Amino acid sequence: MKKNLIVALFASMALSSAQAQGDTISSNWRLKAIYGVNGTQSSFVNWNAGGRNNISLLGYVAASAKYEKGNLKWDNDLGAALGGMQYLDQSTGNDLQKTDDRLELATNFGYRLKEHYYLSLLGSFRTQFIEGLDESLVRTSNFMAPGYVNLSLGIDYTPNDNFSAFLSPLASKMTFVTDPTLSAAGSFGVAAGETFRGEFGAYFKMKYNKELFKNIEMKSKLELFSNYIENPQNIDVNAEVLFSFKVNSWFSASLLWNLIYDDDIRITDSDGNTGPRTQFKSVLGLGVSYTMKNFTDK
Numbered sequence: 001m002k003k004n005l006i007v008a009l010f011a012s013m014a015l016s017s018a019q020a021q022g023d024t025i026s027s028n029w030r031l032k033a034i035y036g037v038n039g040t041q042s043s044f045v046n047w048n049a050g051g052r053n054n055i056s057l058l059g060y061v062a063a064s065a066k067y068e069k070g071n072l073k074w075d076n077d078l079g080a081a082l083g084g085m086q087y088l089d090q091s092t093g094n095d096l097q098k099t100d101d102r103l104e105l106a107t108n109f110g111y112r113l114k115e116h117y118y119l120s121l122l123g124s125f126r127t128q129f130i131e132g133l134d135e136s137l138v139r140t141s142n143f144m145a146p147g148y149v150n151l152s153l154g155i156d157y158t159p160n161d162n163f164s165a166f167l168s169p170l171a172s173k174m175t176f177v178t179d180p181t182l183s184a185a186g187s188f189g190v191a192a193g194e195t196f197r198g199e200f201g202a203y204f205k206m207k208y209n210k211e212l213f214k215n216i217e218m219k220s221k222l223e224l225f226s227n228y229i230e231n232p233q234n235i236d237v238n239a240e241v242l243f244s245f246k247v248n249s250w251f252s253a254s255l256l257w258n259l260i261y262d263d264d265i266r267i268t269d270s271d272g273n274t275g276p277r278t279q280f281k282s283v284l285g286l287g288v289s290y291t292m293k294n295f296t297d298k
Helices: 002-020 180-184
Strands: 029-042 054-069 072-087 096-114 117-127 139-141 147-157 163-176 196-213 216-227 236-246 251-268 274-293
Touching (some): 029 251, 054 096, 117 163
Antiparallel strands (some): 029 274, 072 096, 147 163, 236 251, 251 274
8 A cells, every 4th residue: 555655656756746747737827847766885894993884765756736827826845755764784694774764744825915025825735655764773753653734824924935934823733653563662752552642732844955156956845833721832843854956967966954843743863762752863865866847947
């Protein structure tokens, strides 16, 4: 089932990108998709400093579909990545470790109230493709464990193509934990034995994209959520910064920083203490990428 979902996802994005090259797409739509593969391979023979032979691969898709006509606008974004590292040492066995795993969908439907201001309905979905394991090979996450769905109604301020800020006093956050083991443990803030938790509160999202220099682009976002009903002072944070370095039409490099804080997620540290922790991820990649779009940059 999960493999079929992954295949269908990437196939649909490939189809939409192919259509973007034709003349049948309305000029009101701006479609763009970036496909990429990053990889490394390391081998050691009598290497005094030490090291383990390994190979790693990371595949990703970043796509967007934006519609604008009159006072209406509709922005849609897809981000997906899956990567792993395979150790090749025969003496220690073949150990496969996941290096990145994410699936994110976001949509924003807005009606212009006045210049730069929109009454907008935002929706987002976030999960991962496959299970995650800790150093003891204990499952810590899985597909839809957790899975997050957010719905928000508010005002979106968009003065230009690079910046937008959205504020909603009417927002819901839904957490799903469909894995039986993680559900029984009460992971990710869901009550033990349950698979769903709903929260109601305020939501803020800011996006800023900028071409810093020629062939160097930065994309960033900040998301904040406060639960009105339970501990509103404990604000959930999801911040991300992506730097893209374009070598030529095929070769590129990227650097991703992602910071997450959620008071409902309990993490055990190296000393055995369990509680909320600030999560941080850094991914540096170098490989090939290809961009398909139906418009020309100004």
